[in-house]
Amino acid sequence: MAQPLGASIASSSADASVDGEFRMTDKDFLLIAKVLYEDSGIALPSSKSALVYSRLAKRLRALGLASFKDYCSLITSHAGASERVTMLAALTTNVTHFFREPHHFDHLRKTLLPPLLDNARRGGRVRIWSAGCSKGHEPYSIGLTILDMMPNAADYDIRILASDIDPNVVEFGREGLYDDEALKPVSSELKRKWFTREGGEFRVADELKALVAFRELNLIGQWPMKGRFDAIFCRNVTIYFDEPTRQRIWGRFTQLLEPRAFVYIGHSERMAGAAAEQTTLVGNTIYQLN
Numbered sequence: 001m002a003q004p005l006g007a008s009i010a011s012s013s014a015d016a017s018v019d020g021e022f023r024m025t026d027k028d029f030l031l032i033a034k035v036l037y038e039d040s041g042i043a044l045p046s047s048k049s050a051l052v053y054s055r056l057a058k059r060l061r062a063l064g065l066a067s068f069k070d071y072c073s074l075i076t077s078h079a080g081a082s083e084r085v086t087m088l089a090a091l092t093t094n095v096t097h098f099f100r101e102p103h104h105f106d107h108l109r110k111t112l113l114p115p116l117l118d119n120a121r122r123g124g125r126v127r128i129w130s131a132g133c134s135k136g137h138e139p140y141s142i143g144l145t146i147l148d149m150m151p152n153a154a155d156y157d158i159r160i161l162a163s164d165i166d167p168n169v170v171e172f173g174r175e176g177l178y179d180d181e182a183l184k185p186v187s188s189e190l191k192r193k194w195f196t197r198e199g200g201e202f203r204v205a206d207e208l209k210a211l212v213a214f215r216e217l218n219l220i221g222q223w224p225m226k227g228r229f230d231a232i233f234c235r236n237v238t239i240y241f242d243e244p245t246r247q248r249i250w251g252r253f254t255q256l257l258e259p260r261a262f263v264y265i266g267h268s269e270r271m272a273g274a275a276a277e278q279t280t281l282v283g284n285t286i287y288q289l290n
């Protein structure tokens, strides 16, 4: 983790204090970590203190605060509710790419989608959830895979729910504007068919946008969805949670799956607990409901 300029981390590994333009004591760090955990399930080890410092020092400057102690008072006060959301957005990791972990999209194309799209042609419904969708690269990659197989997919009852806790990334995804660099993993054919150039950037076409519904949703909160999913993508999200939180979320996923539906998780994750017993590992980080 890069240490912020002008900041030095206390030498003791148990001590999360950071000195710099502002002083962040161990107590400040622990309070920030507690608030983040309660709000999002994200567990912050003390090894992340320099990262927390560098991301939140900007907030202190913007708010004109003199110390992390003042920032902690703000986020624990009634008046600080909106700053808690800003803090959460500042501390979440939103790294994502189009067609990240390509073997999942191969599985979609070869195994999951053929029967589902046939069913949609006969009037059935198809529901896929990208849980922790970040800036939309993941749900749009699912949408692009569908459109490549069924160019008129938007005319059928096929929907991708794209949800994230961070309102900024949800808005970004909904806007659907990406630069050349972001679109590098997208084939030139898919780019030509399903994006339109807008200045120096590319906007997702209406047919692609129509497949994806973006919503703010906290995975550790209430889930308003009633219907079941044919597949859930929750990749590189639960790595930030502790094991009990992870297992609770996976368990809730299994209750929302159609029979024999699939769950796709990130490359460094392994499903455990009750959800692992109710599913079978059928591919690299791909689980199918028994």
Ligand SMILES: C[S@@+](CC[C@H](N)C(=O)[O-])C[C@H]1O[C@@H](n2cnc3c(N)ncnc32)[C@H](O)[C@@H]1O
Residues within 6 Å of the ligand: 039, 040, 041, 042, 092, 093, 094, 095, 096, 097, 100, 131, 132, 133, 134, 135, 138, 163, 164, 165, 166, 169, 217, 218, 219, 220, 234, 235, 236, 237, 240, 266
């Ligand atoms: C590293 S990104 C992963 C994006 C995408 N799934 C991928 O693999 O490319 C992790 C995302 O999880 C979201 N996240 C973290 N905690 C969350 C929570 N409690 N509920 C919903 N989303 C959460 C973050 O805001 C972030 O956008």
